[in-house]
Amino acid sequence: MLDVFEKVNRDIPFNGLHWFFDHAETITERNIERVKALGGGIAVQHRMAFQGEYFVDRYGKDAVKHTPPVAKMLELDVPVGLGTDATRVASYNPWTALYWLVSGRTVGGMAMYDDENRLPRDVALELWTAGSAWFSSEQGKKGRIEQDQLADLVVLSKDYFNVPEEEIKGIESVMTIVDGKVVYAAGHFTPLAPPAIPVVPDWSPVVKVPGHYCSAPPGTETHRRRGTDAPVLR
Numbered sequence: 400m401l402d403v404f405e406k407v408n409r410d411i412p413f414n415g416l417h418w419f420f421d422h423a424e425t426i427t428e429r430n431i432e433r434v435k436a437l438g439g440g441i442a443v444q445h446r447m448a449f450q451g452e453y454f455v456d457r458y459g460k461d462a463v464k465h466t467p468p469v470a471k472m473l474e475l476d477v478p479v480g481l482g483t484d485a486t487r488v489a490s491y492n493p494w495t496a497l498y499w500l501v502s503g504r505t506v507g508g509m510a511m512y513d514d515e516n517r518l519p520r521d522v523a524l525e526l527w528t529a530g531s532a533w534f535s536s537e538q539g540k541k542g543r544i545e546q547d548q549l550a551d552l553v554v555l556s557k558d559y560f561n562v563p564e565e566e567i568k569g570i571e572s573v574m575t576i577v578d579g580k581v582v583y584a585a586g587h588f589t590p591l592a593p594p595a596i597p598v599v600p601d602w603s604p605v606v607k608v609p610g611h612y613c614s615a616p617p618g619t620e621t622h623r624r625r626g627t628d629a630p631v632l633r
Contacts, residue, residue: 401433413438417536419478422446424466431468431475440478442534443467443526446488448499451511463511469500469526470516480531481523497523497559498568506568520560550579554588 400420407413419440420426424447426434434441447454447466455463465471472479481500485491495506500523503512518526529542541549554574557566574591575583584592598606 401430401437404437404439405433408437417478417534419480419534421484422467423472426467428468428471428475431472431477435475435477440480440533441467441472442480442482442531443469443472444482444484444489445496445499446484447511448495448504448506449489451505452507452509455509455511464513465516466511468516469518473522478530478533479526480534481526482531492568493527494570495568497527498564500526501567502564524559551577556586 404418415438417440418438419442420434421442422444423441426441431441447463451463454466469479481496483489483491483493483496489495497520499505500518501520503514503517504510525542529538532538532540532542539548541551544552553572553576556571556573557569559567559570562570571585572583573586574581574588581588581591582593584590
């Protein structure tokens with residue numbers, strides 16, 4: 400694929416075009432350098448958080464240690480964005496993805512990465528926000544809470560920067576603001592919540608099990624969401 404991109408660039412220079420590869424779990428350092436030389440980026444998704452055990456069964460424990468080599472991408476100064484690729488290969492929950500990059504573990508608890516390929520919490524969060532803005536050419540417009548950027552932000556159920564790693568995947572929004580308007584609110588912010596949006600299609604499982612299911616971290620009390628059998632964080 401890169402051979403084709405390099406040939407196209409010789410004939411019709413990309414000239415700053417924001418193009419990128421998705422996934423790139425097994426990309427080599429040499430190919431990361433080639434992506435950089437072409438001015439490209441790499442969009443990373445957290446399917447290894449769900450498929451790490453299968454990867455180890457097939458390719459071995461050593462092979463999984465840099466799949467994908469996110470730290471190396473950042474070291475080589477390649478634009479990196481974080482997403483989920485939901486709902487085909489992984490969950491849409493961003494906190495599952497952040498837990499994966501920070502802890503280096505699958506959702507099943509298997510350790511995949513050495514410290515060198517795990518990311519600090521602030522770096523992982525930046526890939527999800529300001530880092531991903533590069534891919535839509537919206538740097539300076541979204542991704543940070545500052546003047547002249549979009550008023551899109553959340554109030555979280557827990558402090559992402561200070562909770563134990565295992566609790567990261569249980570974080571939820573208690574208030575979501577898009578373009579300066581509250582679009583979701585829960586808990587103390589419930590009075591600010593707009594009317595609920597009807598679920599389409601009406602046979603979707605979220606009609607009976609609203610929200611994103613997540614198992615409670617050790618020691619966390621749970622309760623049952625009214626009208627369902629699904630435990631949720633309290």
